[in-house]
Amino acid sequence: MRELPLGRNLASDPGESAQAPSKRFLRITPGAHWRTTAIMLLGATAFCHPVWGQEVLTQHNNIARTGANIHESVLRVANVNNRRFGKLWTLDVDGQVSAQPLYVSGLRIDTTNNPNVPLVKATLNAVVVATMHNSVYLFDADKRRMGPGGTILPLWKTWLGRPRPGGKDIDRWSTNDPEWGILSTPVIDNKKTVLYLVAWHDDGGEAHYHYRLHALRLEDGTHVMDPVSLTASMPHPRGESAPAVTLHPRLLKQRPGLLLSGGLLYIAFGGDGTLGLVFAYDAKTLQQRAVWVSTPGGQEGGIWQSGQGPAADLQGNVYVMTGNGSFNANRGGRNYGSSFVKLSLEKGQLTVKDYFTPCNVWFLSSSRGPELGSAGPLLIPDTDLIVGGGKEGHLYLLSSTRMGGHVASPWPWSRRCKNHNILQEFRATAGAIYGSPVFWKGPDASRVYVWSENDHLRAYIFRGHRFPEVDNPTVSTLRAPKGAPGGMLSLSSDGSKPGTGILWAVVPLDGDANKERGVRGVLLALDAQNVSKTLWTSEQSRGPDCLGLFAKFAPPTVAGGKVFVPTYGEAEIRRTYGELARPVQFPTHYYVAVYGLR
Numbered sequence: 001m002r003e004l005p006l007g008r009n010l011a012s013d014p015g016e017s018a019q020a021p022s023k024r025f026l027r028i029t030p031g032a033h034w035r036t037t038a039i040m041l042l043g044a045t046a047f048c049h050p051v052w053g054q055e056v057l058t059q060h061n062n063i064a065r066t067g068a069n070i071h072e073s074v075l076r077v078a079n080v081n082n083r084r085f086g087k088l089w090t091l092d093v094d095g096q097v098s099a100q101p102l103y104v105s106g107l108r109i110d111t112t113n114n115p116n117v118p119l120v121k122a123t124l125n126a127v128v129v130a131t132m133h134n135s136v137y138l139f140d141a142d143k144r145r146m147g148p149g150g151t152i153l154p155l156w157k158t159w160l161g162r163p164r165p166g167g168k169d170i171d172r173w174s175t176n177d178p179e180w181g182i183l184s185t186p187v188i189d190n191k192k193t194v195l196y197l198v199a200w201h202d203d204g205g206e207a208h209y210h211y212r213l214h215a216l217r218l219e220d221g222t223h224v225m226d227p228v229s230l231t232a233s234m235p236h237p238r239g240e241s242a243p244a245v246t247l248h249p250r251l252l253k254q255r256p257g258l259l260l261s262g263g264l265l266y267i268a269f270g271g272d273g274t275l276g277l278v279f280a281y282d283a284k285t286l287q288q289r290a291v292w293v294s295t296p297g298g299q300e301g302g303i304w305q306s307g308q309g310p311a312a313d314l315q316g317n318v319y320v321m322t323g324n325g326s327f328n329a330n331r332g333g334r335n336y337g338s339s340f341v342k343l344s345l346e347k348g349q350l351t352v353k354d355y356f357t358p359c360n361v362w363f364l365s366s367s368r369g370p371e372l373g374s375a376g377p378l379l380i381p382d383t384d385l386i387v388g389g390g391k392e393g394h395l396y397l398l399s400s401t402r403m404g405g406h407v408a409s410p411w412p413w414s415r416r417c418k419n420h421n422i423l424q425e426f427r428a429t430a431g432a433i434y435g436s437p438v439f440w441k442g443p444d445a446s447r448v449y450v451w452s453e454n455d456h457l458r459a460y461i462f463r464g465h466r467f468p469e470v471d472n473p474t475v476s477t478l479r480a481p482k483g484a485p486g487g488m489l490s491l492s493s494d495g496s497k498p499g500t501g502i503l504w505a506v507v508p509l510d511g512d513a514n515k516e517r518g519v520r521g522v523l524l525a526l527d528a529q530n531v532s533k534t535l536w537t538s539e540q541s542r543g544p545d546c547l548g549l550f551a552k553f554a555p556p557t558v559a560g561g562k563v564f565v566p567t568y569g570e571a572e573i574r575r576t577y578g579e580l581a582r583p584v585q586f587p588t589h590y591y592v593a594v595y596g597l598r
Contacts, residue, residue, distance in 0.1 A: 050125050050142045051560040056103040057192070059185035059257025059309040060436065060555065061490070064379040067438035067555065072492035074561030077499045079597060080525045080535045086598055087538070087545045088562070089144050090591035092152050095133030095163075096176060097551055097566035098307070099185040100257065101592055102128040103141060103559040104192050107218060109155055114220040117156040125560050126155065126218075128188070129592050134160040134181030134199050136216060141560055156221035164200040164209050166582070170251060170272065173515045174577040175552065178586060185257035185309065187265070189283065193217065194224055196265055196283065198254050209249040213267070213286055225286060230254075230267065230279060232291045247277060253302075255553070256376065257309030262316040264289060264345065268309075270302020270373075276322050278303065278310065280345055292343060292350035294336050298326020300365075301337040306485065307553040308376025308436040311386075313400060317353060318343045321388055323373035324365045327357055330406040338364045338372040340388060340396070340403060356398050357406040359417040364392065375436040378448070385423070385465060387439070387448055391432035395450065397424035397466065426470040430455040434485035434553060442529055443498045449531070451487030451505060453480055459503075459531045476505075476531050478524065483512025485552060491528055492558040501528030502535065504558055506565060508550045509539070511574055517583060518574035521550030523565055523595065538595070547593055562596040 051074055060067040079085065107126045111117050125141040137154040145153045163181030166174065186197035195216045202209055215224040232247040252269045259266040265283050270276035276294030281287065294301035301322045303310075311319040325337025329352075339357040343350045363369045370391035377388040379400070386403075389395040396419070398404060409417035419425050429452035437450045439462070448467070451457040457476035460467050480486045487505040494500040503526040511519040527533040538545045549568035557564040569587025577583060 051105075054103065054105050054559040055192070056557050056559050057188040057190070058102070058260065059100050059187070059307070063259060063261055063312040064381060065308055065311045065376060065436060066378060066381060066440075067436070067489055068440050068491040068493065069558050070440070070493050070495055072500070072558060072561070073494045074597065075492055075502060075558070076494075077502060077527050077535060080502060082536060082540045084597055085525075085536055086541065086595060088594045088596050088598070089152060090593050091127065091129060091137070091139045091564075093129055093131050093137055093590050093592065094135050095131035095179065095181065095590055096568045097129060097131055097590070097592055098176070098183050098554055099130045099566070100307070100554055101557045101564040101566060102186065102188055103557055103564070104128070104188060104218065105560065107192055109138075109219055111156055111220040114156060114222050117221060118153070120155050127557075127564055127592070128186065128195060130182040130186055130197060131590070132163060132176065132179055132181045132183065134163045134201070136160070136182070136186075136195070136197065136221065138218070138221060141562065158216060158221040160199045160201070160212075160214060162202045164202045168580065168582070170253065173517075174582045175514070175517055177583050184254050185307065187258040187260045188218065189260060193219070194283075196258055196260065198230070198258065198267055200249070200254070211247070211249050211254055213265070213281060215286060228281075228286045232277060232279070248274070252277070253304065255304045255307050257307060259310045259312055259318065261312035261318065266310050266312075266318055268303040268305070268320060270294070270323060271304035272302070273300055274302050275299075276301040276303040276320075276325070278318070278320060278343065278350060280350060290345055290348060290350045294322045294341070295326045296334050298328070298335040298337065301325025301335065302373065304373065305376035306374055306434040306436065311377045311379050313379060316344065317400070319377045319379065319386060319400070321373040321375070321377055321390070323371045324369065327361050327365065327406075329355060329357065330408070337361070340377060340386065340398060342400065342403060354400070354403040355405060356396070356403040356422060358396070359407055359409040359419050360415060361406065363415050370432060375433045378437050378439055380439055380462070381441070383465065387437055389428060389433045389437070389450065393427055393429040393431060393433060393452055394425055395428040395437070395448070395460075395467070396422060398422050424466050426467065428460065428470070429458060431486065432484065435488040435555065438489045438491050438503070440491050440493060440501060440528055441496055442493070442501050443496045444529060447528070449489055449491070449503055451476075451480065451489060451507070453484045453486040454482055455480060455486065457487055457503070457505060457526065457531055474531050476526060477534055478507070480507050481510060481512075483508065484514035488553060488555040490555045490558050493528065498529070502526070503528045503531055504556050504563060506547070506550065506554070506556055513550045513552050516574055516576050518572035519550045521547045521567065523547050523556065523563065523593075545595070548591070549587065562594055565593045565595065567591060567593060
């Protein structure tokens with residue numbers, strides 16, 4: 001017989017026991033489990049035929065980071081409207097959701113070997129949700145499994161340990177208080193058996209913060225092997241007398257989604273004035289293979305990309321964009337601040353194979369300069385081309401076989417100059433780009449979509465290996481409110497079939513989500529062939545479809561006829577916490593909102 005705890009106590013969580021409500025248990029014998037579950041589902045579930053064959057196993061859908069699910073056959077331009085589409089339910093969790101949910105089709109679940117969760121034996125579509133409380137959930141993607149008190153029960157939940165507490169040292173505006181646990185989007189192997197993730201741990205005070213790499217079995221939430229601490233200590237390039245380059249787990253943020261390519265896990269760090277790091281770990285053994293530092297002889301150069309994971313091509317090369325930082329690669333140095341960088345693991349080392357650094361790098365890396373690495377690179381399918389942009393609002397089109405290196409401006413500290421060493425560059429947006437661009441090959445044309453702060457969504461035609469109409473993009477009707485970060489984008493379509501392309505965007509509704517807590521979000525569906533046509537928004541019907549609090553940098557996941565949208569909770573008073581002020585009250589309901597056909 002098993003005891004099924006309800007709500008937040010579904011997994012062992014000693015760090016919360018003092019504050020959690022008293023546990024209530026539903027006793028289920030193995031033989032009666034499915035009968036009891038079926039009874040709980042009656043009258044509480046919107047039944048539908050499950051959709052098989054779709055996967056979102058990594059951040060922004062694939063290792064090229066296109067942001068598109070081109071196998072979505074249910075949601076269409078004709079049926080995403082206020083009459084047929086809306087919020088179905090919420091997946092209740094125990095903290096902010098900063099990571100993009102992952103979707104696994106036809107997953108075999110068998111929790112026999114995990115005594116801490118209810119017994120489940122089934123094959124179904126599932127959604128993985130990771131929280132800042134260091135919890136990982138697996139939910140049924142198609143049905144609400146209701147428990148007493150109206151809670152929606154996961155198939156399993158695993159708590160990984162106490163997260164790092166929030167603080168002004170890592171969160172100037174306290175937007176992610178009270179805790180930092182799983183910040184980045186995990187990744188699932190192609191066999192759909194193992195979930196890899198990085199969690200920020202507090203083992204007892206400031207001196208005991210650790211980042212650990214975990215590998216969990218998807219079928220039951222147990223560890224495949226013991227987690228490993230992420231560590232790095234490299235000799236300083238200036239010699240042994242200089243301090244070593246190390247990973248400082250008190251300050252470094254692991255925000256970019258994890259990349260799994262060629263049997264290797266790539267894990268990037270950086271942001272907020274810290275060095276940029278890329279780790280390579282063997283996915284089978286969790287043994288460290290290599291570490292690369294973006295500015296080993298300098299400062300900063302963090303890799304954060306607003307949560308976008310490093311990209312990879314079919315040859316196993318890895319692509320990142322670095323933030324403000326030291327740069328001297330054009331003079332034979334090893335500092336790559338404010339750059340696109342192509343890496344390859346060779347002879348046990350991550351080696352720079354090529355790079356591009358804008359001609360105005362000194363302005364971009366200055367204290368008043370607009371950072372390049374606020375978004376991540378997008379690899380355009382079936383080409384050798386890379387697209388990316390940052391806070392300057394420019395899009396750069398590069399060739400991965402000849403990225404361009406660096407050609408300095410004749411006036412080194414000038415703000416504007418021309419990069420004649422790359423394929424194309426243009427001012428694409430009115431504000432800073434945080435949500436990385438999305439690509440779709442539609443029935444009439446290919447397009448790249450980008451939505452910066454303080455601007456409309458813009459869709460640029462891509463044809464003949466370039467953007468031919470940079471002065472005439474199609475724009476959305478809605479403009480993002482003043483402040484960051486603009487729109488977080490995903491796209492769904494049934495290949496290139498007309499009438500199936502939908503651009504999904506999550507945008508702040510009423511404030512600057514980089515500086516304020518309590519900013520509400522809105523989910524929009526736009527016709528991908530004509531983004532000036534709004535199909536539906538979560539604010540059309542007000543209460544029933546409202547999203548909740550905007551989750552910074554987290555794009556929606558679209559698969560199986562549903563849209564899974566991370567949130568920072570249901571509601572909170574909107575306020576800026578500057579100086580030493582920090583919040584003391586937090587949302588009482590954290591969740592991922594689930595939308596679909598009704």
